[in-house]
Amino acid sequence: MAVCAAIVGKDNSPKFFCCVNPDEELAFQFKVLSSLDIIEEKLNPTNKSASDNRELYLGQLYSLETCKIYGYVTNTKIKFIIVVDSTNMALRDNEIRSMFRRMHSEYADMVSNPFYIPGEAITSKMFDANIKSIITGTV
């Protein structure tokens, strides 16, 4: 069960942010922002290990004392980030991957919505609810 999910656009600005616990949102925002540095590093074409990785899933970006941050970047340069609490040992890599895939599906649906203009923040309540249920595993 993840505690926070974020969708960051091509220009590195947040398009969507949700936390299971709204009090922690600010702290998580800081953490997600700093994880963008690592994502950039991984996507950097001069980085040798980066070009070998053909997967959209980037794996664990870095670990913090209280949480672990995972990243996933689509071909359209949209970044998905999931934050998992470190005490949660049950969540395995496969499950995180599938969470990302579901998030990607949701996002693709959102982009197909003609009322949503790509590049703007996502304000749909249904989207919020769907993402929350994906990360809390209640799908």
Add this chain to the structure above:
Amino acid sequence: MEDTLLDLLHSEIINYTLQNGDEKDKKEEDLSGLEYIGFSTGYRIIERLTKEMPRFKDELDTMKFICTDFWLAVYKKQIDNLRTNHQGVYVLQDNAFRFLSRLSSGKQYLEAAPRYVAFTCGVIRGSLANLSIQCLVTAEVQSLPSCKFHIQVQRM
């Protein structure tokens, strides 16, 4: 079944978009609106179509995707020929372009052909735009139903 739907919808979009302004200039048909509809469509659909694909290595990789999986998904066939000068210019040749295949082959409807390719040029441009490739897409029809799409990548 869904193939026909797309063909008919596409024709209707063309009719609708062009009827709104064709009183003025018969010679210089303004296809901007049609292309922009395609742009918006391509931009949005590419998110869904690249969901299962691995990360594109480089520009050429992306173009190959457009020629194979993407074209297959939208037009039910692949691009027949891809050429590039490796300097950012790509030519995609489709010898039986779906939207032109309903018109009689040859040169009879050559004058009307541009209308039927404008939307697709927009789709390509929009898709590539969302894949962070800014480009200009034009088309050339010599003899229906064969069509060539020229992609010129703008290196910023």
Add this chain to the structure above:
Amino acid sequence: MNGTVDEEPNNLAQLGIDRRPIVTCAGELEVFSTVEENLSNALPKDTCEWRRSLGRPIKNVHVGANFVPFNVQSLPKCSQWDLIRQPLFHTYWTECTDVDTYKNTIREDIEAWLKELNSREITDWLIVVVENYDGKRTKQLIPRTTVLDKIRADFAVKQGDRCISVINPGRAESKTAESWRGLVSRVRHLLLVAYARAVTRLEEHVRQQRERRNEPGWNFMKYFMLQEELAQVLEMLGLNDEALVQYDELDALFSQFVANFTTCDNLKWLSQFQRPLDQWHGLRLKPSLVEDTPSLLELRAYIFARQSRMLLLTNKVWEMASRCLPFLHTCVRELAILEITAPPGAVWCWLFLASMEVLQVCDKFNQADQVEEYSLHTAALWEYASQKLRNLGELCGLMPQGAPTSEQLHVVVSLSAGMGDNPGPLNSPSPTDRLKEALCSQDVFIKSYLELAELAMGTFKHVGRLRMARLVGQEVATFYLLLGETQKAAAFLGDAIRTFESDGWHELAAQTQLCLADCHKKAEDSQKYIKACAAVSAAVEIDTLIRWSYFDEMTKHLVKLDKPMELAFNDMLRINSVAITSDLIVMQDCKMEVELAIESNFPKEIVCTYFAVCLEREEKPKSNVRYHSGKLLTKKDLKWQDPLLQRLRIKRTLNYKQDKQLATSGIASKLTQLHRKDSAPARSRTDLSAALEAEKLPLLLTPGLNVLKLSKKATDVGKYCLDAAIIHVDKLQLKSPPILPRLTLEVQEESPSIRLYKRPAPLLSGIEQVMNLILTIGSYLIEPKSIIKLTASTGLTFQIQPEEALTNNLEIEVGDKATFSSTKMPLRVLADLLTRDHQVTIHVPWVPKPIVVPLNFSPPMSTTWRLFTVDYRKFVQVNVVGHCVDNLIVHEPDLNVKSIPVSTKHCDSSLIISNGLSYSFLWELAHTNVAANSAKAEFSVQYKLTENDCYKSYQYYFDVTDFKTLYALDAVVEPAKGNEFCRVGVVCHLHLTISNMVAVHGKENADIRSVMYEVLAEQSVWAVCGRTAGVISFGGILEEENAVQRVVLDVMPLTSGFLPLPLVRISKYIPADTLHSEKTSASDTHPRLEPFTSGQVYNKSKGKQLHVIAAASETNPL
């Protein structure tokens, strides 16, 4: 290469751990003892191939040996798992050279020895025969069986390599070197075979033990030792990466156990780790032994130390660095899971020391070419260390502006004690020392913390992790704030805000603004404080109450400002739309109006003391700036458009071949300049002199949307564009960025004009007409006393004053006229009847060139005339058509024909001729036999426009020519003989009579003798049978009057009814040869026809009709 490896010799040896295989020696031990040292040293020098089980690749390993005397008791049992600790290779040494001696003694010994070995199924043995020769050996020419051969034959028939001889091992001679080498390699090889087997046994054993880990009673530490033994064996063999794998497995295993601690029941043994923490020595990366009952941290530290060691030995120092932080995190987590209590700050100390120790190791590898790698892997560690130090500082009262209480001093003491001692070499304090020092002294603490934090920031920046650097900067800023160094703090916070904003993380930027505001408040920097408060109050992401309080703070401080302060709009105010409500082209002195929709993000109302939009004068449009045509900029227009998403102009193209056939068609686009983000233009100077201002000040801007009108009177002519919007709130001057795309306005002046218009009706000469002289004043005033001069061409007179006489020249004073006024002055004009084209020249003071207005007059009436004939009588009809809009009053029409008197045939009265109506007057010419054929006639009539006028005379001159009647025509149509009526389709006779009316005397009119007649019948009505034309000659009879010629023609009516008679025309016939002109050209030989004028022929039968009845034989369907 990762730099140099630790130069310490095998650290296992340092620790007293010897994992070398044990080799026993039997036989002549004195012989062996001479060889022992050399052999010991030589064995590990070279590598030997190690073939491994389970398909693993072959490795080259160094193997040493530990030689002990052969002891039957200590021989291992074959199936022991700890074979590896037992003697596993057995050697027998002998110096015997004599076969007999061998037969007698040695052989038995060897036999007994081998029996022992074989009884335990030990097959790893070697018999060495040492041959020490002094001199030449080649005394024996015939090679006899040597002892070696014998031994081989006796004991090792099938395993020849189990016996070997070595020559002169004690001496290092070149001749015997090869033999020595052979011995060493043989020993090595066979030893390794034995050893490999033992290692495999150990591996299996370890695996088995691991399988049993979930059984009750399983002891982790015991298992740990076991697997570590394997690791040490591998390490000894030089297979450090495999040794690492063993430690990694131990690491993972332990982690797994701890992770499952809460869920599994049989992990009670973990409780041994749950005792409270009493030591926090750090990692102690030097070689060490694991304690018997280590604490969690000690165990973890030990494993990490071993792993680090292996990593360093395999040149992977950066992997060690990158493992450190996750490792420390894991430790913290495990402490929590196992609920291990620790004194406050103890864990932080341990974490700090651990980080610093690893960093210290990394420092040794920080060569120039490794800086990138170094920075990448150590940056986070620096940050972590600084964080932990800060935590400790807060705990121990070492933060700036604080002082430690006695309790806190106690804490420091106990923390220091728990750290233990770990002195570093001279001049380079160990991490422990540094921490102790920092905990004792506030200054040292502050210095250390800042050093670490800034190092972290710098390192992050160096590797391009800017955001992480900024976050560290935020932390440092709060620290500096405590230190009172507001400048530095503000700098860091400002950096952070900029980074957040540029990435679009507004909420974070807003929160940081809060800190920045507090910082500025502390610094008592009014201006910056106001700026920050403004930003906070306008940030929608912040809680409203907070925004209100900062807003109030801002206003409070604004009042205290002594000089004005400029601030950009940023996100506080946004221009949503701009609309020009006046025209785009405004006349001078008119008002330019603009309506602006401003969105205010302030949480409360603000009172604007001034609101304006600057105007920038711009005659020529700049090339790199976007312009917007039209009057309105909507929100969409003002938003920055991503060039990637722009709409292109796509056009159809048709390409034609040379023969105009369509070759290709396609679509193309004009390559529009793909705009980048509009770079911030140079700061335009605020020129408020040309600005559209708000009318009603002060203005209240409420939170949300405000629509405001601004206007300015247009004074200077020129093109302008809207620049930036300026809002003053007391001394706070807010300025927006220039409004893009640009809207342009133009101020034009209109010059005065003067025009002379005629009324709709055409101008008539001879009558006074009124025209309109319209003077339009433009955008500026004209001097009232300036004169407009009007000059008329000859024959034209005019007058502007209603009562005065008409004149040729006029001077009009402009008078006091307002701008944009138009004055209509009726101008009376009169043109005489003689000339039609006139012009009026107007001189105006504001235009140097005179204005010429051409005027075209037409007469008030037009006249036509006609001549009518009845036999000899002639009538002249004069038709007058009036052209004047008003009615003309005419009387006394009069016709004067020269030398022919006329008599009036119309009634003589005043007539009113209206516009477009015609009136006819008829006179009869007196019948005279005047010889002349033409006469001049003059028609005159008196006319006036109104009753009060006097009559003016109108004349019309014309010539009456050829009016004498020469011939009279008569046509009669009679039915064919026997018919009473003419019938359709039946031929009738047309009797044509041509009478000569004028006696021709003499040869005067000799040429009018011949006349040609033509029947011009309507083809659908009459059909002429036979002749349609002919020539009649009057011959000599012309001299008589009324000479008559008769012709009969056949005609046939084609339809029934009252048909007009067929038209007959006569023309003068001039035969070909009667010309008496000398000049004869070809065409003159043809006979010619000359028509007669209308007065010369009188057709009596014009207008006659004939009744034709239908054909008898026809069945007429009617």
